[in-house]
Amino acid sequence: MRGLPLDERPRNPTSLKVALFRMIVLALSLFTVTALVVVSHDQHFAILHTGRTNPRDFHRLPVQCPAQIPGQRRGMYADRLRGAVRVRTETFDGAPTVGDDAWYDKFYDLEAYLVDTFPDVFGSLQLKHFATHGLLLTWKGSDASLQPLVLMAHQDTVPVPEQTLSRWTHPPFEAVLDDDGWIWGRGVADCKSLLVAHLSAVSELLKAGFKPKRTVHLSFGFDEEGGGVHSARAMAAHLEDIYGLDSIFMIVDEGGGIQEGFGQTWVAPSTGEKGSVNIQLSVNVPGGHSSIPPAHTGIGILSAIVSTVEANPPPVFTMCLAEHGTIDAALKKLLQHERTWPAAAQWMAERNPGDAARLSTTQAVDIIGGGVKVNALPEEAHAIVNHRFGEEPPAGEARYLRLSTPGGAEASPVTPAKGNAWEVFAATSRHLYPDAIVAPYLTTGGTDTRSFVNLTRAIFRFQAVRDKERVNAHTVDERLHLDGHLNSIAWVHALMQNVDAFRE
Numbered sequence: 001m002r003g004l005p006l007d008e009r010p011r012n013p014t015s016l017k018v019a020l021f022r023m024i025v026l027a028l029s030l031f032t033v034t035a036l037v038v039v040s041h042d043q044h045f046a047i048l049h050t051g052r053t054n055p056r057d058f059h060r061l062p063v064q065c066p067a068q069i070p071g072q073r074r075g076m077y078a079d080r081l082r083g084a085v086r087v088r089t090e091t092f093d094g095a096p097t098v099g100d101d102a103w104y105d106k107f108y109d110l111e112a113y114l115v116d117t118f119p120d121v122f123g124s125l126q127l128k129h130f131a132t133h134g135l136l137l138t139w140k141g142s143d144a145s146l147q148p149l150v151l152m153a154h155q156d157t158v159p160v161p162e163q164t165l166s167r168w169t170h171p172p173f174e175a176v177l178d179d180d181g182w183i184w185g186r187g188v189a190d191c192k193s194l195l196v197a198h199l200s201a202v203s204e205l206l207k208a209g210f211k212p213k214r215t216v217h218l219s220f221g222f223d224e225e226g227g228g229v230h231s232a233r234a235m236a237a238h239l240e241d242i243y244g245l246d247s248i249f250m251i252v253d254e255g256g257g258i259q260e261g262f263g264q265t266w267v268a269p270s271t272g273e274k275g276s277v278n279i280q281l282s283v284n285v286p287g288g289h290s291s292i293p294p295a296h297t298g299i300g301i302l303s304a305i306v307s308t309v310e311a312n313p314p315p316v317f318t319m320c321l322a323e324h325g326t327i328d329a330a331l332k333k334l335l336q337h338e339r340t341w342p343a344a345a346q347w348m349a350e351r352n353p354g355d356a357a358r359l360s361t362t363q364a365v366d367i368i369g370g371g372v373k374v375n376a377l378p379e380e381a382h383a384i385v386n387h388r389f390g391e392e393p394p395a396g397e398a399r400y401l402r403l404s405t406p407g408g409a410e411a412s413p414v415t416p417a418k419g420n421a422w423e424v425f426a427a428t429s430r431h432l433y434p435d436a437i438v439a440p441y442l443t444t445g446g447t448d449t450r451s452f453v454n455l456t457r458a459i460f461r462f463q464a465v466r467d468k469e470r471v472n473a474h475t476v477d478e479r480l481h482l483d484g485h486l487n488s489i490a491w492v493h494a495l496m497q498n499v500d501a502f503r504e
């Protein structure tokens with residue numbers, strides 16, 4: 001998932017009140033949708049498993065299930081993922097233009113590795129390149145009247161800063177598989193596991209002689225961590241040219257996962273994605289020789305401002321998934337009435353920083369700079385604060401400063417938690433996780449699906465990995481448990497069959 005997109009057009013700030021009001025409305029509508037969906041689940045489940053009593057639903061039966069990975073092949077699947085992690089594909093902010101620079105050649109290495117590892121997939125599907133390294137694979141279905149399925153992942157990773165190398169338990173590009181089943185390395189969780197899972201699922205289906213009726217596309221960008229400007233945009237435009245607007249049955253990309261909490265297992269696809277705005281704070285002061293320093297240099301003043309920003313987080317609002325879980329009596333009471341939902345959200349957010357991030361507009365001071373020489377007072381110092389918002393950007397926190405907004409992004413449209421695509425998604429998930437409740441969720445980071453929003457409303461940002469099986473994406477000791485990787489292959493394998501068998 002993307003950290004800090006810098007490529008989008010600036011947004012007009014709106015008033016804080018309007019932004020907060022819209023976030024509350026969004027939150028309440030998501031809550032309502034969640035409750036409806038949860039109630040209708042047993043029916044989805046029945047469609048796949050015992051739905052034979054209803055001839056209308058025959059077409060919804062999976063072609064082949066369950067999709068279990070045989071134990072003796074665990075090693076092979078682990079090795080395929082580990083090999084992908086060993087090819088370093090870090091993206092940096094301010095990366096050069098594609099084609100100008102040998103800097104991108106590492107993506108040739110990854111492509112070569114994938115072709116070598118999945119000769120059946122690359123031999124049977126059509127491959128088209130976008131901006132040199134964006135890979136779009138097409139598995140043509142026999143019935144062109146059926147809307148296609150698009151499976152997405154990205155090839156690039158965030159960087160490993162040189163100075164953090166020594167803090168890794170295992171070197172980040174060796175992809176060590178430890179005795180407990182963890183694979184360690186940069187990009188293993190975000191998002192090479194999903195990339196390899198998509199290819200593995202296709203490979204398994206090819207091996208089984210599966211012939212899709214519905215066309216499947218695999219879309220693998222290479223600059224997602226830098227904003228997806230080169231590849232995702234081009235691939236989305238290409239699909240729009242072929243099929244037109246609102247023409248894709250379902251898109252699956254990275255995002256949510258399987259969560260445990262409140263006495264329940266939750267299959268939690270992200271059905272929405274926060275927007276972001278980057279606010280640049282610039283302090284311009286007279287320079288001079290540092291032998292005669294003022295009380296505060298520009299950097300000193302900026303530091304004081306940054307501390308103030310961090311000490312004043314914006315308020316928290318509600319979006320709740322806890323309706324059907326075993327929950328604290330106090331929280332349950334707060335959830336009973338709409339007017340106390342904000343208090344419920346506050347309750348959750350205070351106890352869990354992850355909930356706090358999802359329930360509120362977040363802010364993070366991510367970049368700071370200033371000063372050029374040890375003996376010269378800095379004339380300029382700047383910091384960039386990244387805000388993530390549910391619907392409208394907050395404004396006003398930094399009104400005492402000269403501001404600019406270098407990039408940002410709209411919040412995504414929300415995937416409906418009902419309708420054909422939702423039913424197939426939920427039924428597949430319940431098939432593999434019978435005890436889980438499938439509930440819509442909100443992604444705190446951005447994904448390449450941002451470029452695909454006009455192709456379908458049915459965008460599910462999800463990988464069938466338990467939260468406890470993937471840790472530290474974007475930081476030191478990123479790792480993923482092999483069980484999670486295998487489960488996500490099995491889930492994609494099942495989903496592809498169900499989507500193929502489904503008739504609108």
Ligand SMILES: *[C@@H]1O[C@H](CO)[C@@H](O)[C@H](O)[C@H]1NC(C)=O
Pocket residue numbers: 450451452453454
């Ligand atoms: C989607 O369509 C809207 C309306 O035409 C347009 O403004 C927007 O740029 C499109 N988004 C993408 C990602 O293509």
